[in-house]
Amino acid sequence: xxxxxxxxxxxxxxxxxxxxxxxxxxxxxxxxxxxxxxxxxxxxxxxxxxxxxxxxxxxxxxxxxxxxxxxxxxxxxxxxxxxxxxxxxxxxxxxxxxxxxxxxxxxxxxxxxxxxxxxxxxxxxxxxxxxxxxxxxxxxxxxxxxxxxxxxxxxxxxxxxxxxxxxxxxxxxxxxxxxxxxxxxxxxxxxxxxxxxxxxxxxxxxxxxx
Amino acid sequence: xxxxxxxxxxxxxxxxxxxxxxxxxxxxxxxxxxxxxxxxxxxxxxxxxxxxxxxxxxxxxxxxxxxxxxxxxxxxxxxxxxxxxxxxxxxxxxxxxxxxxxxxxxxxxxxxxxxxxxxxxxxxxxxxxxxxxxxxxxxxxxxxxxxxxxxxxxxxxxxxxxxxxxxxxxxxxxxxxxxxxxxxxxxx
Numbered sequence: 001x002x003x004x005x006x007x008x009x010x011x012x013x014x015x016x017x018x019x020x021x022x023x024x025x026x027x028x029x030x031x032x033x034x035x036x037x038x039x040x041x042x043x044x045x046x047x048x049x050x051x052x053x054x055x056x057x058x059x060x061x062x063x064x065x066x067x068x069x070x071x072x073x074x075x076x077x078x079x080x081x082x083x084x085x086x087x088x089x090x091x092x093x094x095x096x097x098x099x100x101x102x103x104x105x106x107x108x109x110x111x112x113x114x115x116x117x118x119x120x121x122x123x124x125x126x127x128x129x130x131x132x133x134x135x136x137x138x139x140x141x142x143x144x145x146x147x148x149x150x151x152x153x154x155x156x157x158x159x160x161x162x163x164x165x166x167x168x169x170x171x172x173x174x175x176x177x178x179x180x181x182x183x184x185x186x187x188x189x190x191x192x193x194x195x196x197x198x199x200x201x202x203x204x205x206x207x208x209x210x
Numbered sequence: 211x212x213x214x215x216x217x218x219x220x221x222x223x224x225x226x227x228x229x230x231x232x233x234x235x236x237x238x239x240x241x242x243x244x245x246x247x248x249x250x251x252x253x254x255x256x257x258x259x260x261x262x263x264x265x266x267x268x269x270x271x272x273x274x275x276x277x278x279x280x281x282x283x284x285x286x287x288x289x290x291x292x293x294x295x296x297x298x299x300x301x302x303x304x305x306x307x308x309x310x311x312x313x314x315x316x317x318x319x320x321x322x323x324x325x326x327x328x329x330x331x332x333x334x335x336x337x338x339x340x341x342x343x344x345x346x347x348x349x350x351x352x353x354x355x356x357x358x359x360x361x362x363x364x365x366x367x368x369x370x371x372x373x374x375x376x377x378x379x380x381x382x383x384x385x386x387x388x389x390x391x392x393x394x395x396x397x398x
Contacts, residue, residue: 045221058390065384071357072333 224250230301231267231276233308240265245309245317246282256288257320259309263294275302288323289363327366329356330375337381 031038051059095103170178190203226249234241241262251258260282270276277298284295309317332353335343343352356379358368369375378384386394 045219048222054390054393058386058393061384061387061390065379068329068357068379069333069336069381072354073336073339075357076335076354 225303225305227305227307229275229304230280230297230306231278232304233306234262234265234278234280235267237308241308244311245314247307247309247317248303249305249307251286254287256322256324257317258286259317260284260295260297268298275304277301285317286363288321289365292362324365326376328369328373328376329358329366330377330379331356331368333379334381 188202190201192200194200230246233246237244242265244262246260246262247258248260262280262282264281266279268277268279278301279296279298280301281294281296284291333356334340335352335354340352343349356368358366360367366377
């Protein structure tokens with residue numbers, strides 16, 4: 001019962017936190033932990049030692065005694081720290097209400113001064129930014145206008161070229177003429193080349209004689 | 211032919227009984243309402259038993275004893291816990307036993323309780339801290355409060371004013387109980 005009283009393990013672990021940060025370095029003299037059990041020890045059954053009753057009772061009593069002592073001291077120190085924090089003026093200055101009010105007013109004034117200074121700087125900066133923005137937009141607008149003019153110029157050029165081209169188009173009106181002209185002037189794209197690089201047009205060999 | 215004697219080889223265990231799934235999985239309605247005991251706790255003279263309130267099965271994992279989630283009303287050393295307790299992480303232990311219904315009265319009629327312990331309210335300081343406090347306050351014998359946290363199943367309590375504590379707490383080894391006094395023969 002008393003053991004239960006004094007030994008809620010989870011509370012102890014949280015309060016002392018002893019295992020997580022207490023690093024212990026091991027230099028392996030014999031078998032490192034990650035090697036398997038030695039062949040000669042595989043079937044060894046370790047002996048389970050029995051505690052005698054008086055030993056068990058005495059150890060439990062010592063454990064309870066120790067835990068009570070330790071927790072009492074911890075509790076005392078914890079309460080001492082809290083008491084010290086509440087009563088001590090070591091880390092802050094104690095002021096009367098009037099002094100506090102005056103201090104607050106002074107802080108307000110300093111704050112207002114800072115605000116005014118920063119507001120002036122902000123005005124200047126914003127005006128400058130506004131001018132820059134206007135200049136930038138103007139520049140972009142002009143550049144856009146120029147771009148538009150160039151585009152229109154290119155389009156006109158293209159249209160003029162197409163109109164020029166349309167004079168030679170085959171239409172329904174001159175279709176017959178175009179067919180007759182094509183039949184009257186057959187084009188032969190075949191040619192041959194000799195070793196010297198001379199070109200002989202036409203499929204027949206007449207061109208040799210020409 | 212002589213009788214065959216089975217000789218067990220290997221590590222021994224103090225557990226006796228079955229895992230919780232082996233018991234609960236075979237019972238109608240998962241054994242809700244039945245009484246369970248942990249054999250490990252039968253070392254206490256006070257009654258330790260549990261009554262099953264709810265069972266929910268958990269999938270079997272390969273190469274592990276099957277666990278099960280069981281909510282029980284737990285009585286430990288004669289004190290029934292006010293809230294139901296869930297057994298899950300310890301359900302694999304082969305230490306549970308089902309109490310036959312006709313034997314439940316053995317546990318229910320066992321009215322033994324743990325003897326009450328009355329703790330003193332004050333304890334002296336450890337030597338060095340005591341010297342510091344003496345220097346600071348000028349008190350000749352400063353004392354501090356004994357740490358005590360109240361829980362529902364504690365039979366120990368702090369002494370009331372004008373009450374004699376049954377347990378002496380001091381800042382040294384203390385006195386061994388008469389049973390174990392012989393451990394200190396020739397030492398103290």
